[in-house]
Amino acid sequence: MSASSSDLTHFDASGQAHMVDVGAKAETHRVARAAGAIRMQASTFELIRSGGHKKGDVLGIARIAAIQAAKRTPDWIPLAHPIALTRVAAEFELDAETATVHLEVTAETVGRTGVEMEALCAVSAGLLTIYDMCKAVDRGMTITDIRLLEKQGGKSGHWRSDIA
16 A cells, blocks of 8 residues: 555645644653664674774674664654653674674653654664774675564554564
């Protein structure tokens, strides 16, 4: 099913972009989970896993970058509302078999608009930070599968991706 322009909330009746008015929405507890991955050479993966990278703790710095990006989402996404985040968690999973670092971010707030963009921006920034810190040894890293996994709260309720 394709969306019509009337389904796109960031456009007014005349088709002009605008920031959605959330003033009349109820404040609810809102949660979003997003994920993504970065694949790399086995030697690069081992530098990250062992903590042996000369630039320091790659995953620790990527975690901070993810949290900071969630807090700065309106600076990245022009029509996103500045919101008061109550929690941002960035968790890494290392897959040595495929030389892949997986990142999952959970963002939470109590407010009038969701935190999907905050979670997605956080994943993007965390993975980009890994790339930035390791590009000198592996320019061929591939960032992939950035997606929303789940969102809760608000009028639309609970949604969960059916893609594993």
